[in-house]
Amino acid sequence: MPRREAPIVLTLDYGAELFHCDDMLTRRVLLKCLVAVPLAACAVRGIPSSARTTVIMVRHADRAGDDLNSIGLARAANLPEALAPYQLDAIYSPDIARNLQTAAPLSQATGLPVTVIHKEYAGSTMTHAHPDGTVIWIGNKGNLRTIWSELSAPGEAPQEYGEIGIVELQNGGVRQVTRLTVSP
Structure with missing residues (x-):
């Protein structure tokens, strides 16, 4: 046999x-x-036309080398308060120490795990997984620009420490962008 x-x-x-x-x-x-x-x-490529996802994007907090510095730790600790008006369904990040350190206080405050995904096509992955949800990507300059473009969001992606870009996918391909900041 x-x-x-x-x-x-x-x-x-x-x-x-x-x-x-x-x-x-x-x-x-x-x-x-x-x-x-x-x-x-x-x-898996492409954003579903039916998705009504809210994608919050933030650059990891201030760093010294590979890890967050004292200002970055304070900024990460204030992230849950800055995002309090949003009911998060998921927290996403690449597998980079400073990104995961930035996500930790938010994960603790919300009870949501940090889901590590590959940065390639992260926008597509998140919108497919949460077509009507609210997610956050804690990223780096390059992948924030890439996801911003992938979502066809107008304007510039958040690039500075503390900048938060919120892209709401709406009917007819409309993208509503809101900007916030989180202080240290």
């Missing part, structure tokens, strides 16, 4: 199963997988 391999399952970043195969790994199955991977990459 031939030995059966473990099932092959390919899922998208936001959990949708794209491909599932219980067959033994054969050339045909391997070929299906190799074709499905690029298709999966295309499937």
Whole structure:
């Protein structure tokens, strides 16, 4: 009797199963997988036109080297108060120490875990996961600009310490932008 391999399952970043195969790994199955991977990459790209997500974006707090300095720690501690009017559904960040340190007080205040995702297509990933929710991305200058562009938000992405950019996706592709600051 031939030995059966473990099932092959390919899922998208936001959990949708794209491909599932219980067959033994054969050339045909391997070929299906190799074709499905690029298709999966295309499937998660782009902001859903039906999304009504509010995406809050903030640069990590002030730093010295790789970690937050005393001003940054104070600014991170004040972030929950600055965002008190918003009911967050998720906190997202890349896997960078200063970003995670900035997110920690917000995570503690809201009881939400910090979800680490890859910065590539983060806007798409967040809007697919929370099409009618409110999420925050605690990022860096480059990925904030990239996500801002991915969301087709007008104006400039937040770049300075303490700047908060809030992009509300609305009907008809309209993007409402609000700006806040968080002090140290």
